[in-house]
Amino acid sequence: MSESVARLTARLTETAPGLRVESGPGALGQYAYDASNYRVPPQAVAFPRSADDVVAVLRACKETGVPVTARGGGTSMAGNAVGPGVVLDFSRYMNRILDIDPAGGTARVEAGVVLDTLQSATALHGLSFGPDPSSHSRCTLGGMIGNDACGNRSVRHGRTSSHIEALEIVTVDGVRAVADRTGLHAVDPQDAGLVARLEADVRRLIADNLAPIRTELGRIPRQVSGYQLHHLLPEHGFDMARALVGTEGSCAVVTAATVRLVATAQASTLLTLGYDDVVDAAEDVSEILRWNPTAVEGMDEAIVATMRARRGPDSVTGLPEGRAWLYVELDGDDEATVNTRAAQLLDVLKAQGRMTGGRVVRSAAERRSLWRVREDGAGLAARLVDGGESWPGWEDSAVAPENLAGYLRDFRELLASHVLTGVMYGHFGAGCVHVRIDFDLATDVGRTAARRFLHEAAALVVAHGGTLSGEHGDGRARGELLEVMYSHRMIRAFTAFKDVFDPDGLLNPGVIVAPAPLDADLALHQIQPLATEFSFPHDEDGFAGAVRRCVGVGRCRSDAGGVMCPSYRATGEETDSTRGRARLLQEMVRGDIVQDGWRSTEVRDALDLCLSCKACSSDCPVGVDMATYKAEFLHQHYKGRIRPRSHYSLGWLPLTSALAGFAARPLNALLRGPVGKLLARLGGVTTKRRIPAFASRRALRGVLRGAKSGESARAVLFIDSFTRAFRPEVAGAASRVLADAGIPCTAEDGLCCGLTWVSTGQLSVARRIMARTVAHLDNGDERPIIVAEPSCAAALKRDVPELLGTDAARRVAERVHTFTGALTDLAAPDWTPPELPADVVLQTHCHEYATFKGSRPTDLLRRLGVVKVDEAEGCCGLAGNFGFEAQHYDTSMAVADLALKPRLDGIDQDTPTVVVADGFSCATQIDHLAGDRGIRALHLAELLDPTADQAARPGGTP
Template sequence: MAERNETEQRQLEQELTAAVRGEVSFAAADRALMTMDASNYRRVPEAVVAPRDAEDVAAALRVCREHGVPVVPRGGGTSIAGQATGTGVVLDFTRHMRRIASLDPETRTAVVQPGVILDDLRAAAAPHGLTFGPDPSTHSRCTLGGMIGNNSCGSHSVAWGTTADNVRALDLLTYGGERVRAGRGTDPTGAPAGLPPRLRDGVKALVDAELALLRTGYPHDLPRRISGYALDALLPEAGTDLARALTGSEGTLGVLTEATVRLVETPAARVLAVLAYPDESAAAEAAHTLLPHHPMTVEGMAADLVGAATGLPKGGAWLFVEMGGESPREATARAEALCRAAADGTTDHALVTDPAGQRALWRIREDASGTATRLTDGSEAWPGWEDCAVPPAQLGPYLRDFRALLVQHGLRGTPYGHFGDGCIHIRIDFDLLTAPGIRRFRDFSRDLADLVVSHGGSLSGEHGDGQARAELLPAMYGRELVDLFGRFKDVWDPAGGLNPGMLVRPARLDDNLRFDVLPRRPVPVEFGYPHDNGDFTAAVRRCVGVAKCRVPESSSSSPDVMCPSFRATGEEQHSTRGRARLLHEMLAGEVITDGWRSPEVRDALDLCLSCKGCRSDCPVGVDMATYKAEFLHHHYAGRLRPAAHYSMGRLPQWLHTAAPAAPALNLLARSPAAAVAKRLAGIAAERTIPPLAVEPFTRWWWRRGAPTAGRTVILWPDTFTNFLAPEVGRAAVRVLEAAGLRPLLPPTAPLRRTGLLPRRHRPLCCGLTYVSTGQLDRARAVMRRTVDVLSPLLRDGHPLVVLEPSCAAALRTDLPELLSGDPRAATVASSVLTFAEALVTLAPDWQPPRIDRPVTGQTHCHQHAVLGDAADRHLRERAGLTGQLQGGCCGLAGNFGFERGHYDVSVACAEDRLLPAVRESGPETEILADGFSCRTQLEQLGQAGQLGGRRGRHVAEVLAEALGNAPENAASGNSGSGAGAGAGAGETPSA
């Protein structure tokens, strides 16, 4: 279709906006968000339309048809073959068309709109003991429309089949505006029922003329045959099932507006049998032999992807085989029988009966679509030949030949996937950045297509053909049947307006690669990006689009933290994937054209809380907090910054200066003058300025004196503890001393003498607030000063105990990545211990006081993402603090929740999990929140009447309180000894 000039583009925008009640956007940011899916491909659309209902879809199609504009239906954008990318107008069904119209437990059917998230349907069906059978690993964010478009499958397809097996009827609109109700059966003319006259006559004539080809042209005994159009479903002996024939057509024939789907009964109990084998070839050979036991899953994983997972039996590869039953006893008995039958080929086995253990192992399997994109040596691997399938009995021989083909082409990858269905997933280390690498990609693809066909297989066993495989369909089906696909497409879409270039008359498999537009040389940046060889472009490439960050707020299977802003707004640009896409387009320079000055990227990153949740929860380790800091540094270089960057970004500096005047400033903060101050500082009017400590922690320490006995640890006096929450520091000192440790503070850093003024000292700082606001030059200077002071102390092997999780995370990750050329930075980072880690590892025999109280509250997001909480859980268990802390993010996140314009999102993040957990807890429950931000959010929202005045406490405060009334200085000696007694504001350190 011809390109439009500027006048035609404006007219298209005006007409779409007038015709559609949903959102219509031609903005660069919205178009940039839709350039890619989870594949290797990229196309730039002209506009994005979010229809509200079927009438909106019809209106959009009419306008596009009149202007000759192609249309691409899109769900969650997790397609791996490129079929959710395209030029023209993208119809985004995830915004409005997400309604479950009905759910009938008697007929076991549901009527859904195309934007319904799979997990939402499963949650609605669960109270009736039902579920939707197909469950791809993206079940928490993929849509039913996308599943129908791709004929998705998932791990339970050995029990419940593919999406095509579970579709009863489809309502759709053709590009020409015709309405179709596709189901099973024929009308009085013998044509598929539910078709308007033109389509009825065309489809019937085509099928009647090609009965022999339809009966002989498709492979049989292949449960995962997804490639091509399923025209054999239109045969009379197949029941003339038009709904099945259209499932998997990738939006090339019609636009789905509603679907009736089958629900299946879910077993009352499940047991996961984990069977270990010497390698994945042995596991592949064994998989089909387990099918007579009627398992619900037979999933294969190799050691490279499992990593350090616990609870697995000894072996080099594993089959995850789920067995169901009417009771736990029955399910266990069936699993034990299966293990006995499989014993000859296994090296070991284990039964996992507890739901938490099962979820942990399934998470490893589901994350593989992301984790497999990085090989064990850190090199990149990509989809493209992600899901070929062969008859299950052929899987072992096929896998051996597949491995040999990889070696022949000098390629590597780790197979995993649906072994029971003969379907292999793999990410391969294709070089898609250079011409020779792309030629190898193409040559390998052609050879692998021939190999799959030689084993009686399908080029696609789950993810569809899209652009990745459609070019090679003649190898599987022959030219005659592929030509028939084209004729079928022409009956439905004679103008070629629906998803052109996909499945029929496709683009070449090595065209439109998303890497083509990226810079070939590293972009100058500030952070070291050690996991990406210092290359910011490679860091951005990490996002492959699996969209685990897009789990909606309604989902019960959300990841622990990522992505709180998306869960609050539901907007793609506020997801980790959306931000990564915008950074990708910024580097490309085609849609986002202002580079580091881009307002589109700035606006998308504005609601990033820098929680670092993506660093751990994203399967490929996208670190958006670091990317945000990098962007802000360049964006504001040589320019005036937002007021909040000066007020809160430089908070350590202001607090140090303000400490002597704390009483007066606290009075002002509660006076009418506070409103003016907040406005000038860029602070949200709804926020209360936290009171300054009248006596900072370091001044208390200097007055009290350092201890003389015990193993020495360096206690880090972070800004928040020192100036805003000294009670945490005092409690920590008491607990550490009770555990037999000798906490000492590092000396403060001297400032250069200025004129006749006396020599002053500045407290050390981790640089966190400077990093989070992108003031990286200042952050680096602060960090260098910290490294200068700490290095001599840490060389002696003293651990650095940090009470504030965000500061510990900054010292452990941001500091070495900003000072990547300084080997001392790595020494500092490796010395960092959290409070709980210090007690558990340095005082393993110390028995904390028994508190015997339930807990709720928040694991700090930086602790979750960077530090881990195993030591914290162990410490709580020893102290009798029972229960689990919430994941997610409190929503305050340092400066984020205080900045003007962020208050509503900040509260929405807190309402996701933290606040409900606190409200639901009893009065005897201890609310734990080690992070100052988390405690402040609880306190301020509690003052707003949302929590009944309940407050959170650091675990050090809870333990110190339980120690009783022992003399505070019992373990202390004379002041001024040890590594240094930290000074208060303006005071000279004693060491």
């Protein structure tokens, strides 16, 4: 800790008791990044709970000369949310909605409120906040104000600045004030004189620069670059609130805002239009705008291909033929009128002759699916299906919409002349193009080439009458380029405006005014590949390249949608997000802030609450797989050292459970008493859960007597360790259902996928176990391998080939199916299952969700006739060994509270409802949560078992 930070911390202890301030390697490593190309390690991170805390921080920083950077969700793409001094994280505590006034159409919110939280609250009144960036599930209102965010519907609603009534700010001197549409007003009367002088200085500045402000600013709808001083012109009423929007925290710190809301449309529909390329798509924008759409969004084929590769071929449906697409949303007072207008627009565009196809998307579910592809564009474009990497830096230029096609045509030629490739998408209806480019930012030669390209790109967009930034702000990426866009007089006016508010340059230094060089502080650097157990076949630099996948878009910080990231959803801490962990692993590889490499305790602690659910490998747009990274880290961290006790007791469970089968009855009786609790404590296992009862070895043999063998068997039923040890009846049911579905199986017992050794980071043992299994299964047999336990199926499908790295392992992996997948892909066309209940509560295993994307249990159940499938979207919280470990019990239950427990609590005992959970962990958690009410989870095989007594099933229908 530097002397200045030590003094600052001591000062804050006096002036803001209880303020959380962190300055260890863990916090500094995570907050050194946002979603940009930049890495600027702070000296400390503060988590204010009130405006008074912000006042205390700013006063202490002023006294000690330490810079301050305000931060919301950390999704800034231009380097706006990283800084060298104190980072203020508003998202953790200052995230309250203070007031909603439905009659006045306004809301008052703290800076750390996530946009989706506000939207959910205002939707109850038929209102919403107009701007809707693709990061709406995790971006904060403070961040949106900082960079004047827009969003997918900016054609209708414009920029954030258009919706701001008042800002509550703290100046660099620690003075609280309110900026509104008439000026600047002190909160505390004793500060009135100081605030009045500040306002007077601004008024003089505007009066001295009327000509350049009127001629250079506000020329096109998306002109975000620089400061928006035109709002202070006399004809605009000296609107100080709107002038401070887009200043990126470089003039004052926003603590709260009063925002104007818009009415929610009664009806809307979506058109998807196909084109040969993005230029053809742009040519049609002018015609589309005449139809008053709410959104006109563009996207190219690379993003769609990556989405399908990452989440399955059915993850993107409803797009017409083409290599580029436009989404056009229309709204109105009723559905019939909207649909009529959509059909008319489609006819007009067909007559224009540029479309390759077009359709109206009537299904709400399909519309949500299509919007997700667009919203994940930044992440999907960062790591494409072919493995190529691309980067922001010129991701946000904008021109007038009528100039878009010409600009894109020239821009593509500029890319080609520099031998660069850009993945394009964005707000075509507003003339704003997002593009990620395959810059080489790891070498001096590559950085020099990138600098040359960016200067030429700036000159090009200016020549087309455009702006460097259309919504993300200038930040560190484009501040240097403002001199290409604006006159020297305008640049001097920007400097003077900042000097009025921040004469010492302490607020977000290096941004907009006196900008840092655009190629300074780049995060990407040349690295030495690390020797690892996993092969990381999809990443050129192995482990280092794998953890570099995280580019900070922050989808893991969402509270809803998908499954990632359960621990973040439970704690709300950056360190417990996929992004936070990935950033620390990047620092570990770098060896600067985190200097202990594989032995790092900071990285170990950050990974501690990772449930290894693997959801991030599917939900993360760039495919971060934290479960695999954690397994590798634990292996390296504990190599040659004593491990946590649970690694032995739970990691070696397949072996101990096999031995337990020889004396299951007396052992179960022993474990139910005091000896069981003692053994649990000795093994690092929580005593708050019942230890599942072991099955005898005879039990499995009994239930499998009917399994086929020899040539009549079409598939192999792999008997995993959990099924063998704890619920052999599932194996019997699976065998009968598969035979009934036309997939008779031969049972394969005595093998193991190695999962428990992987999840506890004992990879040397896992490799030996896996190698034995692969050698046995890769014997020339090409029949499908069906696994009843989803986590074991996922291990065979993904972990085995990535850990062994052999052709044999890959051949085995290709044959693996979950039970759901087998019935989806292999069942006889005329198979009819037994009569099923009308209602099912479903808990899908996270590993199945992440690894087997094309066969979802919920889809199969609906196809088989279940009318209502209430899926608990999210992790059950037990997650294998995680929820059994004593130190993780509380987090496990907190995760269960997010989705699973509310579904179980909502089951009406008088209404027949079946609970289905194929995963042993999920079923165990359900028993823990609701077993005392007689609720037990069935495996899908038990539900479909043709020999089962329907009336006898727990919660079943007679």
